[in-house]
Amino acid sequence: MMGKFLPRKDAYNVAVVGATGEVGQTMLEILAGRDFPVGDLVPLASSRSAGSRIEFRGREYVVRDLADFDPSGLDIALFSAGGDTSLEYTPRFAECGCYVIDNSSAWRMHDDVCLVVPEVNPQALEMARENHIVANPNCSTIQMVVALKPLHDAVPVKRVVVSTYQAVSGAGGRAIEELAMQTRSLLAGNKAEVHVLPARIAFNVIPHIDVFLDDGYTREERKMMDETRKIMGTDIAVTATAVRVPVFYSHAEAVNLTFEAPMTAEYARNILARADGICVVDDPAGEDYPLPSDAAGTDPVWVGRIRDDDSCPNSLHLWIVADNVRKGAALNAVQIAEILVHQLAE
Ligand SMILES: NC(=O)c1ccc[n+]([C@@H]2O[C@H](COP(=O)([O-])OP(=O)(O)OC[C@H]3O[C@@H](n4cnc5c(N)ncnc54)[C@H](OP(=O)(O)O)[C@@H]3O)[C@@H](O)[C@H]2O)c1
Numbered sequence: 001m002m003g004k005f006l007p008r009k010d011a012y013n014v015a016v017v018g019a020t021g022e023v024g025q026t027m028l029e030i031l032a033g034r035d036f037p038v039g040d041l042v043p044l045a046s047s048r049s050a051g052s053r054i055e056f057r058g059r060e061y062v063v064r065d066l067a068d069f070d071p072s073g074l075d076i077a078l079f080s081a082g083g084d085t086s087l088e089y090t091p092r093f094a095e096c097g098c099y100v101i102d103n104s105s106a107w108r109m110h111d112d113v114c115l116v117v118p119e120v121n122p123q124a125l126e127m128a129r130e131n132h133i134v135a136n137p138n139c140s141t142i143q144m145v146v147a148l149k150p151l152h153d154a155v156p157v158k159r160v161v162v163s164t165y166q167a168v169s170g171a172g173g174r175a176i177e178e179l180a181m182q183t184r185s186l187l188a189g190n191k192a193e194v195h196v197l198p199a200r201i202a203f204n205v206i207p208h209i210d211v212f213l214d215d216g217y218t219r220e221e222r223k224m225m226d227e228t229r230k231i232m233g234t235d236i237a238v239t240a241t242a243v244r245v246p247v248f249y250s251h252a253e254a255v256n257l258t259f260e261a262p263m264t265a266e267y268a269r270n271i272l273a274r275a276d277g278i279c280v281v282d283d284p285a286g287e288d289y290p291l292p293s294d295a296a297g298t299d300p301v302w303v304g305r306i307r308d309d310d311s312c313p314n315s316l317h318l319w320i321v322a323d324n325v326r327k328g329a330a331l332n333a334v335q336i337a338e339i340l341v342h343q344l345a346e
Pocket residue numbers: 017018019020021022023024044045046047048049050066067079080081082083085103104105137138139169170171172173174324325328329
C-alpha cells in the first residue's frame with residue numbers, strides 16, 4: 001500500500017486562492033458541503049478584494065492579499081486565480097510543503113505535473129509526491145473523460161469528435177454579468193455592449209473560446225484534444241469545436257465516438273449507468289435527456305441521447321452535460337484534496 005500524501009490529522013490548513021471568484025466561491029461551498037476537514041481556512045485574492053469578507057461554515061473570514069502572504073504551515077492550496085497567478089505563486093507554495101491543486105492551465109501539460117480526474121486516473125497523483133503540484137483539467141475535458149473512461153475500459157476508443165455548448169460561467173464572474181446585462185439591454189431595445197467575451201453572447205452563439213492558434217483551432221479546442229490524451233494515457237485521436245452559448249451554468253457536449261471493435265448504444269448505456277460519477281438520463285420515448293438547467297448546481301456528469309451512429313462502423317453518439325464550475329473545476333479539485341488526505345484506494 002502506498003503511504004498517505006499528508007500525515008493523518010483531525011484538520012488540515014487550506015488556502016483558497018481566488019476565493020472571491022466563481023470557482024473559489026464554489027470551492028468554499030463544496031468544502032463545507034462535503035465536510036472536508038478544514039482547520040485554518042485562508043481565503044486569498046488580489047489587492048483588489050483584499051480586506052473584503054467571505055463566509056465559510058457560518059463564520060466570516062477576511063480575504064487576504066496573495067502578493068504578501070506567507071504559505072508556511074498550509075497543507076493544501078486550491079488555486080483558481082488565472083494562469084499567470086499560478087505560474088508566479090504555486091512554486092512558492094509547493095516549496096513550503098503544501099500540496100497545490102491548480103485550476104488554471106499553467107501546469108496541465110507539463111510532463112512532470114499530473115493532470116487528474118479522480119474517476120479516471122487517480123493513480124497519476126503519485127507524481128505529486130515529488131513536486132506537490134496537481135493540475136485540474138479544463139472544465140470541458142473533465143466531463144468528457146468521465147464518460148469516456150468506462151467505455152474505453154470495455155472497448156478501446158479510437159477517435160473522439162466533440163462539439164461543445166459552453167456556459168458563460170466558464171469565463172468567470174464578469175462573463176455571467178455580461179450575458180445578463182446584454183440580455184436586459186437588448187430586450188429593452190438598447191444596444192448590447194461587449195467587454196468580456198469576444199462577441200455579443202445574448203441571443204447568439206460564439207465559435208471562439210480562448211485565443212486562436214496558428215492552425216485555426218482555438219486554445220480551448222487544443223486543450224480538450226491534448227488533455228484528453230494525457231488523462232486517458234493513450235493516443236486517442238481527438239478533434240474539437242468549442243462554442244460559447246447563452247447559458248449561465250453547465251457545459252453540454254455532443255460527442256461522437258469510434259471504437260476499435262463493436263460497441264452498441266445499449267452496451268454503452270449499461271456501462272455508463274454503473275460508472276462512477278455518471279447519471280444516465282436517456283429516454284427518447286419520455287423525451288427525457290440531460291439539460292444544462294437541470295445539471296446546474298449538481299455534481300454528476302449527466303449522459304443521454306446515447307445512440308448508434310449508422311454512418312460509421314463501431315461508432316455512437318453521446319450528449320454529455322455537467323456543471324462546469326462544480327465538476328468542471330471546484331468539485332474535481334476538492335475530490336483530489338480528499339484523496340490527498342485519505343490516500344489512493346488500492
Ligand atoms: N469558471 C470555470 O468554469 C472554470 C473552470 C475551470 C478552470 N477555471 C479557472 O479558474 C480560474 C478562475 O476562474 P473563475 O471563473 O473563478 O474567475 P473569476 O470569477 O474571474 O475569479 C477570478 C479570481 O481570481 C482572483 N485573482 C485574479 N488575479 C489575481 C492575482 N493577481 N492575485 C490573486 N488573485 C487573483 C480574483 O480576485 P479579485 O477579487 O481580487 O479580483 C478572483 O478571486 C481561471 O484560471 C480559470 O481558467 C475556471
